[in-house]
Amino acid sequence: MPELPEVETLCRQLRGVICGAQVQEIQTLDPKLGKIKGLEGESVSGVERLGKALHIRLAGGLSLVIHLRMSGRLLWQQEDQGFTPHTRWAVSLSPGRILLIDPRRFATVALWPGLCNSKGIDPLNGLTPLQLQEMASNRRLPIKSFLLDQSHLAGIGNIYACEILHRAGISPWRKAQDLTRAEWERIVGATREVLERAIACRGTSISDWRDLFGERGEYQRYLQVYAREGEGCKRCKGVIQRRKLNGRGTYYCPACQK
DNA sequence: CCCTATGTTCCCAA
């Protein structure tokens, strides 16, 4: 469910409520998640996002790393209001607790010694067209699959890959190695514009995404192609199509994405 | 029963 804008939203919201707070208790309700012990009394020194992973940094140097995968959510409870359905894990801190809610049970939590080194570059931090073009040289996979590969760009998922390619006017099936310099420039620009607006909107609540405080995001108002199969393109006279690419629903306008 | 779902990892064939 959550991609870069959604995880960034949680990251910023968590910073506002748990920086400096002390860990009181960690509860593991789903045995599939490994138990994390020995953090009682540790204080939170910061919250960072690396790709789609959330890092809660502790003063002792360790980081609690949460990955929400497909259906994970975080919910802040200032007071104990009980566990909502599908609560898998919870951290109680001095000002309140964070619930990890995850129907499909793909989410992971782990304790990392220090900073996790992720290979992919952050699309919002120093992304250049030349850099991308070099990474894509000799890659015959479709550009959409390239954008989804977290070892290249860290944070883009299925919704935003579709939206970025529409905004850039490029077909999801173009081979990554065939894009021109000008097209990579359009991708970099579209990536920044789409992700920054989505962050400002606190994510896309097309189905069940909610932020840390249970509020819906607003970016669904700005979606140009995702979940719009059969509807008119907002930029040309085309009709939005949906096809599968590597098993993922892929929305695009055949008329203006070349 | 079928298909779908905002992600990642493993396995296999080319």
Added chain:
DNA sequence: CTTGGGAACATAGG
């Protein structure tokens, strides 16, 4: 060894 694609993971909903 590399690359790309499909299945698996687990659950709910249409």
